[in-house]
Amino acid sequence: HTLDRIDNTxxxxxxxxxxxxxxxxxxxxxxxxxLTLGSETLTVAQWAARIGRCTTTIRNRLALGWxxxxxxxxxxxxxxxxxxS
Numbered sequence: 001h002t003l004d005r006i007d008n009t010x011x012x013x014x015x016x017x018x019x020x021x022x023x024x025x026x027x028x029x030x031x032x033x034x035l036t037l038g039s040e041t042l043t044v045a046q047w048a049a050r051i052g053r054c055t056t057t058i059r060n061r062l063a064l065g066w067x068x069x070x071x072x073x074x075x076x077x078x079x080x081x082x083x084x085s
Contacts, residue, residue, distance in 0.1 A: 001018040001021060002018060002019070002020065002022075002025065003017050003018075003019065003020075004017065004018055004019070004020035004024065004028060005017060005028075006018055006028075008028065008029075008030050019029050026045070027043050027045065027046055032044070032045075033059075034071065035047055035058075035062075035068065035071070036067065036068070037068050038074050044058050044059065044076055051072055051073070051074040052074055052075035053074075053075050053077065058071060058072070
């Protein structure tokens with residue numbers, strides 16, 4: 001664990017620091033691409049872990065202009081991969 005700023009726009013001051021893992025720090029970077037589905041906003045990496053897809057799949061779907069509901073649809077185990085229309 002290392003020290004991490006909770007709010008990246010503020011300095012390392014009392015009330016704005018926490019102990020964080022490397023993964024937590026990576027997800028707190030300002031240059032992360034964040035996606036919102038419903039009322040939940042997560043980074044691409046966090047969504048990938050949640051839905052069982054790789055980040056490349058999510059990024060490719062975004063580039064193809066898919067709707068967010070399909071971009072962030074969970075992996076279906078035991079089914080072949082096919083394009084969503």
